[in-house]
Amino acid sequence: MVPSFFALLPALPRNASGKLDRRALAIPQLEATSAGGYEAPATPAEEAVAYVWRDVLGVPRVGRKDDFFALGGRSRASSSGRPPRRSPWPPRSSSWTSSSAS
Numbered sequence: 001m002v003p004s005f006f007a008l009l010p011a012l013p014r015n016a017s018g019k020l021d022r023r024a025l026a027i028p029q030l031e032a033t034s035a036g037g038y039e040a041p042a043t044p045a046e047e048a049v050a051y052v053w054r055d056v057l058g059v060p061r062v063g064r065k066d067d068f069f070a071l072g073g074r075s076r077a078s079s080s081g082r083p084p085r086r087s088p089w090p091p092r093s094s095s096w097t098s099s100s101a102s
Contacts, residue, residue, distance in 0.1 A: 050064070053068060059071055
């Protein structure tokens with residue numbers, strides 16, 4: 001496993017017995033969006049993915065360079081087991097419907 005975040009500390013907090021005091025470690029404040037700032041979805045496919053991510057994660061907006069896990073996503077969040085809600089997105093058009101309709 002590779003850490004997703006590194007923090008430089010002047011010293012590690014120690015308890016009275018000299019062991020690492022994990023409770024005294026500060027929780028890093030991470031930005032939920034990418035470092036480059038917000039960039040709106042540019043294609044219909046990106047808009048569809050952003051819409052789903054907003055719905056699943058409960059965040060107000062999702063940019064094209066945002067990271068699902070940095071926004072609070074978990075591998076199980078995408079398969080929550082609840083039925084999808086009816087919505088106007090994606091629009092019902094020929095580009096979103098299957099060409100092999102039964």
